[in-house]
Amino acid sequence: MVKFSICIPAFKSTFLEECIQSILDQSLGDFELIILNDCSPQPVQEIVEKFTDDRIRYFSNEKNVGAYDLVDNWNKCLSLASGEFFLIMGDDDRLHPDYLLEFSTLIEKFPTLNVYHCRSKIIDDAGKTLRLTPALPAFEHVFDSIWQRLEQLRSNYISDYVYCTEALRQQGGFYKLPLAWGSDDITAFIASRELGIAHSNRPVFEYRSNAQSITSTGSDLVKMEANLAYADWLREFLKHEPADYTDRIAKEFLLEHFARLMEKRKAYTLLLSLAGNRLEKSGNWWKKRKEFGLSEKAIAVAFLKSFLNK
Secondary structure, three states: OOOEEEEEEEOOOOOHHHHHHHHHOOOOOOEEEEEEEOOOOOOHHHHHOOOOOOOEEEEEOOOOOOOOOHHHHHHHHHHHOOOOEEEEOOOOOEEOOOHHHHHHHHHHHOOOOOEEEEEEEEEOOOOOEEEEOOOOOOEEOHHHHHHHHHOOOOOOOHHHEEEEHHHHHHOOOOOOOHHHOOHHHHHHHHHOOOOOEEEEEEEEEEEEOOOOOOOOOOOHHHHHHHHHHHHHHHHHHOOOOOOOHHHHHHHHHHHHOHHHHHHHHHHHHHHHHOOOOHHHHHHHHHHHHHHHOOOHHHHHHHHHHHHHOO
16 A cells, blocks of 8 residues: 555646646655546646656546536545545645655654644745745644634645545545535544644645636635535534533634624635626625625625725
């Protein structure tokens, strides 16, 4: 058994060669690279065929799964994996050469956990660093993690998480939400419910922020629907018992501020939506405000903030 399964559900080809090369350049070589072509019209297969590394396993969907059902591709990748630990890689992102080595060290330090996480660099199309995600504690329990995330004190991406493969399968794989909008959060929360999560503050993952990213594209209404499903899931999850006294305080805070935190998540989605065509989109949100529980004030504030974020 190899130690790591790295999986790329590939559709976009622009940065795919760079992505693959960053994986093959890992200082720790005990891995397999699974590439799943989501029936892309772009030259994904041609790019993969440039590489002759026997650690690459190539598969192709018979029909396109698409962005809406992106989590289905994540879970298909999981079903193909043979490694002890598992991660999903975006087809336009990069790994630092010591990504796997850093996670191997983290796993040795916390050998009983089901999920591990690293700090990230956000890069642009040219590979220039735009910013870092915040530094995090070496270890934390789940309700503390949820609280920090919902207060928007941190950001994360699917590829800065590494999972114990068998544990991820036992929990049902990646939690499915439309467009995977919040799926990375919930999957990690489930994986860390019993044992917690360990973090590395070395930024060994590089997330490429561009107009093709799911965060920047996709249906605004679908994202807001996913927010409602996220809230339903969290409401049930908060019935679980905390791991210790500190985590109990975090859970009590979440219960007390549940409505505000969910509104905060909706406001973030509104602001992303208004990045373009703000007048038209503000009008659409106004019409849909009752369906999604949006206040007139929230729409107005997002509209005004959209000018500041231009």
